[in-house]
Amino acid sequence: MTPILFHYEASPFAELVRIALGIKGLEWGSVIVPRVLPKPDQTALTGAYARTPMVQLGADIYCDTGAILPALEALPGPSLYPLPLGSLHRLVANWAGGPQFMAHVGAALGPMPPGAMGEDFIRDRQARFGLDMAALGRAAPHLAGQAEVAASWLSDTLADGRAFIGGDAPGAGDCALYANLWFVKGVPFAARSADAMLAFAGVGDWFGRMAAFGAASGRGTRREMSGPDALAAALAQPPRAISGTVAGPFVAGMTAAVRQEGTHDEATTGALLRCDAGGIILAREIPGGTVHVHFPRLGQVVTPA
Numbered sequence: 001m002t003p004i005l006f007h008y009e010a011s012p013f014a015e016l017v018r019i020a021l022g023i024k025g026l027e028w029g030s031v032i033v034p035r036v037l038p039k040p041d042q043t044a045l046t047g048a049y050a051r052t053p054m055v056q057l058g059a060d061i062y063c064d065t066g067a068i069l070p071a072l073e074a075l076p077g078p079s080l081y082p083l084p085l086g087s088l089h090r091l092v093a094n095w096a097g098g099p100q101f102m103a104h105v106g107a108a109l110g111p112m113p114p115g116a117m118g119e120d121f122i123r124d125r126q127a128r129f130g131l132d133m134a135a136l137g138r139a140a141p142h143l144a145g146q147a148e149v150a151a152s153w154l155s156d157t158l159a160d161g162r163a164f165i166g167g168d169a170p171g172a173g174d175c176a177l178y179a180n181l182w183f184v185k186g187v188p189f190a191a192r193s194a195d196a197m198l199a200f201a202g203v204g205d206w207f208g209r210m211a212a213f214g215a216a217s218g219r220g221t222r223r224e225m226s227g228p229d230a231l232a233a234a235l236a237q238p239p240r241a242i243s244g245t246v247a248g249p250f251v252a253g254m255t256a257a258v259r260q261e262g263t264h265d266e267a268t269t270g271a272l273l274r275c276d277a278g279g280i281i282l283a284r285e286i287p288g289g290t291v292h293v294h295f296p297r298l299g300q301v302v303t304p305a
């Protein structure tokens with residue numbers, strides 16, 4: 001089944017998934033969504049989850065890279081968790097996508113004049129995530145210093161001549177480290193930080209190897225789609241059989257709300273089909289059918305609704 005990525009070009013977490021799709025060599029659909037709320041094409045499927053990226057596989061909707069990459073892993077193509085690191089790629093990806101992401105946001109956006117970012121963007125991120133541009137500007141030198149640690153550790157890892165963090169094959173951890181650096185490199189005001197990070201021995205070459213899995217790689221094919229096309233693809237068949245369990249104190253089938261730690265975004269609600277360490281699944285009835293909305297367990301707050 002063809003994965004459909006809901007994304008916008010400048011999103012680093014979307015770039016992480018675009019590179020993962022390139023590593024897998026998959027054909028994929030692309031639905032471009034706005035970088036600020038509202039995102040009606042996306043929330044028609046998720047109910048409320050509006051962060052970027054989201055991936056759809058038929059009537060199964062995957063929110064957060066923590067759910068998206070395991071879903072892509074099940075599709076044909078090279079593993080995103082290659083040995084010898086295997087699942088340890090997840091630990092690296094969570095570090096890169098967690099504290100290190102905020103450090104890279106500071107390195108990338110801190111030096112930017114507020115006008116360069118767009119009033120709508122600043123208002124959206126302030127309301128949803130508490131972004132304070134003045135505070136970010138003040139913290140930028142500190143955060144850039146934190147971000148450089150990732151480049152330094154990456155350089156140490158690559159020092160024995162390996163091509164990727166686990167050896168010959170790239171994995172989810174490489175994708176997440178790459179997305180952070182890609183984000184900083186893409187902001188001209190942050191050139192000093194990007195140059196400093198790419199100057200660590202081996203990091204620039206590794207960055208080039210990862211970039212080669214991107215849009216121009218010829219591996220994987222991107223096909224633009226509309227939101228209504230994606231909705232029709234969701235309604236064309238029922239969701240896939242579920243796995244996993246509902247762990248106490250929750251009860252299978254109860255109406256539950258899922259929201260993300262550290263945001264004021266609206267919760268997604270539905271019938272709870274799975275809630276264990278392996279993930280969360282909510283069933284949602286939408287006009288014309290049913291979708292299953294998948295989340296990772298990490299970072300999600302589940303409450304009865």
Ligand SMILES: N[C@@H](CCC(=O)N[C@@H](CS)C(=O)NCC(=O)O)C(=O)O
Pocket residue numbers: 011012013014035036037050051052053063064065066097299
């Ligand atoms: N934990 C999430 C984080 C995703 C994330 O923070 N995405 C940013 C864009 S790169 C976002 O959602 N920004 C708000 C938006 O796009 O509406 C993941 O791994 O997918």
